[in-house]
Amino acid sequence: MKKYSLHFLTLVLAGICACTPAENGNKEAKKAEEPKEATFPQLAGNMTIYEVNIRQFTPEGTFKAFNEHLPRLKELGTEILWFMPIQPIGEKNRKGTLGSYYSIKDYEAVNPEFGTLEDFKATVDKAHELGMYVILDWVPNHTAWDHPWITKHPEYYAKDSLGNITYEADWTDIALLDHTRPETRKKMIDAMRFWINETDIDGFRCDHAGHEIPLYFWEEATAALDPLKDLFWLAEWDEPRMHLELDATYNWSILHATEDVAKGKHTADELYESIEKDLAHYGHSPFRLLMTTNHDENAWAGTVFERYGEGHKAFAVFTFTIYGIPMIYSGQEVGLNKRLAFFEKDSINWHDEKGLTDFYKKLVSLRKNNAALWSGQYGGVPAKIDVDNENVLAYSRKKDGNEVLVILNLSNQQQEIAQNAELSGSHQNYMTGEQVDLSGLKTLKPYEYIVIIK
Template identity: 85%
Template sequence: MKKYSIYFLTLVLAGIYACTPAEGSKEEEKAKATKEEVTFPELAGNMTIYEVNIRQFTPEGTFKAFNEHLPRLKELGTEILWLMPIQPIGEKNRKGSLGSYYSIKDYKAVNPEFGTLEDFKTTVDKAHELGMYVILDWVPNHTAWDHPWIKGHPEYYAKDSLGNITYEADWTDIALLDHSNAETRKEMIDAMKFWIDETDIDGFRCDHAGHEIPLYFWEEATATLDSIKDLFWLAEWDEPRMHMELDVTYNWSILHATESVAKGEHSADELYESIEKDLAHYGHSPFRLLMTTNHDENAWAGTVFERYGEGHKAFAVFTFTVYGIPMIYSGQEVGLDKRLAFFEKDSISWNDENGLTDFYKKLVKLRKDNAALWSGHYGGMPEKINSNNENILVYSRKKDNNQVLVILNLSNKPQKIELSPELSGEYENYMTNEQIDLTSLKSLKPYEYIVIVK
């Protein structure tokens, strides 16, 4: 038997050698190019994230209806589609008539209100055909009360002092999981793997990523899942340690700082101090998610018009240019002017009465085309420039031969400005296509914004 084994091995090796491409062949060059292919997070360095609320996106609230919007989102320039949870929603202790996306009844199934698993696969495939990536909102912190684990594996859950499965705050529709249990982590990672294997998604937006969830869960998850496919990881958490395993963290501090400036509680100078503190705390390399709205802000805190008033465009320019990675929420690009119901059907109107689509399209392209504005160390550090006015924020970002200068009046009143003589000269305001002479620039209108690309 040993003799035949050696003979067989010789034949196999000969076959492998015969099939090996010659040095300098197209096959070898292709293989080399594949090895050097850009991966996440660098791949997302110049991209914009778009959050998709399937329930409210269309009157039908289905994947099939959403697919009709994919070419429009491609034209908008957004490249990463974050879909809010698509799994079946728990019925026990449900809030409202439709319940919360974040009360998961079955991790490996699709909410029948949205369609079927095949429908979702089609959505992912169509997005991929358009050159876009799909990340799925993942809820590892808790399940619905009628999830099979409640009865089948109560040991997966956190317990109160009396030994009863517990929940968090006033979220009475969810049961809190215990990730100190290795089996809980194993089953959770297996469920995540299901969506990569079955639907070819490109990553996860990790809900409540650091609350009651130990970092070693994410160590185990990324080690297992990144070996299957290059994935993009967005953490809903504002803490540096998350970057040990995940790509992006929420920048809640800057979001709330911009809201304070819009209310007149803080100045633009104080906003920049928040930026400096954030960079000192996190460093330049991590990707920080910047936004003026998302599903939580819109539903519970108010629309961008309620929170930023006439300044909503100026603060959007800020989030797209200062640093980090920006995102757009469903309907934001057409001026969503209502708080979408969280537990009921409440469709978005796609009538762009304020002409905001072109505004956001321009911002997305600005970032895409200018390396100075890319995320993390792939872009340039923001450098503050003195404006001699605490309400006007002026900063520059440089990367190699690319430079972007941003001038923002973050107040609802006209403001005087005095720029350094070194900024003199005539340029085009990227956002308006108008010529502007910085030498003679002495004042800005309320919430006026100027972006100059050098």
């Protein structure tokens, strides 16, 4: 231990005594005023999620090849990269030639088709250097039939009435796990811990988060893993209870409601009714994932052009501005115009023939720079503006002096609108740069969208 001279100690004591109670109080007040560094979910409040399909992203289908795209994705403005499962895929009962990402053969290994564990670490590190975050698609619901647990720990699995390990629906390439068993939950959490410790990922997109998985699994998982690192949790599930433990949930209901409007089955007014019901059900605080496409929609339901037609941009504006946290799927920003094969190699064409990159870049920037559009409690609540036309949706969101006004014609026909006191003055349409006289706005072109920052 260091020995201090009496003279030094005297000086220190004198300095302490010299501080008056008022000065001490001022110091404490100043310390209290210092802004705290944001953590998840607040940290993600103004971010956009980007789903990465490694197999189809490049002709090589590897992490190293994907890394060349990272600067472009940074330029696009997306900040959370969600990687579809990167583990080895089961061979027993495999679907197609390459199999499903979601048939996991080994939770703590990397699919050799994509590269090595060190390759993935390098990808995460490069993303972090660019100020981006990485969340890993996690599949706790089931494994492949040739996962070692099948023979070593059959007690981890769900059984049918005859005692045989079972599977879900027609997904014959997967074996269903039983998370009512403590040992199953423990092994699963251990595997998740591996990826945080070994690769420094920033969270998980939780596949089938509520299907055959009790909520207490997520209670145990977050309790065990959150102390390791500030993590973001996205649940592929549309149920309020998930928000007791996780940060964001899928808004399947609004996705399908937009598709119904695009097909002419419902009106824009009915879409807004769905929004009101969703907010009443979930409240204003939870993050709700909004999108017009993802790997499932693209592969099984069709491209955005098949499902939304010429209205794909108007519905994208809707998902980026109404509320929640938006997502872009691999290739969406360059007009992905084919259904990517799910079990085969089917590379994305990165030629932006429709010129959509700037469009999506504008949307990402719009949310990032306008607090009114941030997610959950960090943004403003949408307020509908009556324009007396069931096919036109107009709304505004306000937060901390920031207001964003959105007017959308969600039909393929020209629409007339009634004047409203909230529609006044001449403003610049953020999306086009053109001036719009709201006071004289009477008609909207098919699928026209107007976004005004006040």
